[in-house]
Amino acid sequence: MIDKSAARQAAFARRKAAHALGQGNAGHLSAVLAGYxxxxxxxxxxxxxxxxxxxxxxxxxxxxxxxxxxIMGKGQPLQFRLWEPGCAMIKGEFGAMIPEAGDWMVPEIIIVPLVAFDRYGGRLGYGGGFYDRTLKKLRAARPTLAIGFAYSAQEDQGLPMEPTDQPLDLIVTEHEVITPQS
Structure with missing residues (x-):
């Protein structure tokens, strides 16, 4: 297995610095989603x-x-609960907020958080493999668009990728929309 810890550590530092500037916004992401x-x-x-x-x-x-x-459990793909603005939220696994109640749904577009990305659609996450397993499962059933959302400072030229890593279809930053290179 490829050691991704050094790349992850450097990417966390870049993300933290970008976040501290307070300039992250979802304007480009909204524009992309308007087409869907x-x-x-x-x-x-x-x-x-x-x-x-x-x-x-x-x-x-x-x-x-x-x-x-x-998160349903270690080694399991993610499930998705319907969300709407103002719905009651509770802490889920790893402290992520999730809707307290509601129906389950199957997305056709997934906005993916990440630690680092490259211009080839590579993504470095937290290391649990949740999004990779989920995207593999969803893409086996039907086309599923994976949109990485990140600060531009999270770009990395040399991400260590593995065969199990699922590629991003688009990357959206506070500055641009990137269509991965082949």
């Missing part, structure tokens, strides 16, 4: 220094179902 009105999507509830997609999620919820990921 009504398509079921999942966002995430930002933790620590993650860039926050909530404004784009709120806008998208006016047009179709929006969910958030729920």
């Amino acid at each position: 009105r009504g398509v079921p999507l999942s966002g995430y509830m930002a933790m620590r220094t993650e860039i926050d997609p909530i404004a784009a999620m709120e806008e998208a919820s006016a047009h179709g179902p929006v969910g958030v990921p729920v």
Whole structure:
């Protein structure tokens, strides 16, 4: 297995510095999602220094179902619970906020949090493999668009990738929308 710890540590430092500037916004993410009105999507509830997609999620919820990921257990793919602005939230696994109650849904678009990304669609996450397992499962059933959402400072030229890593279809930062290179 490839050791990703050094890349992850450096990326966390870059993300923390970018977050401290307070310039992360979801404007470009909202613009991308506007082209998919009504398509079921999942966002995430930002933790620590993650860039926050909530404004784009709120806008998208006016047009179709929006969910958030729920960790079901170690080694398991994520499940998605319907979310709407103002719904009651509780702490889930690893401290992520999740809807207290509600129906389950299956997204066709997933806004993916990350630690680092490259321009080839590579993504470095927290190391649990939750999004990789989930994307593999969803993509086996139907096309599923994975949109990485990050600060531009999280870009990395040399990510250590493994065959089990699921690629991102788009990367959205506070400055641009990146279509991965082949």
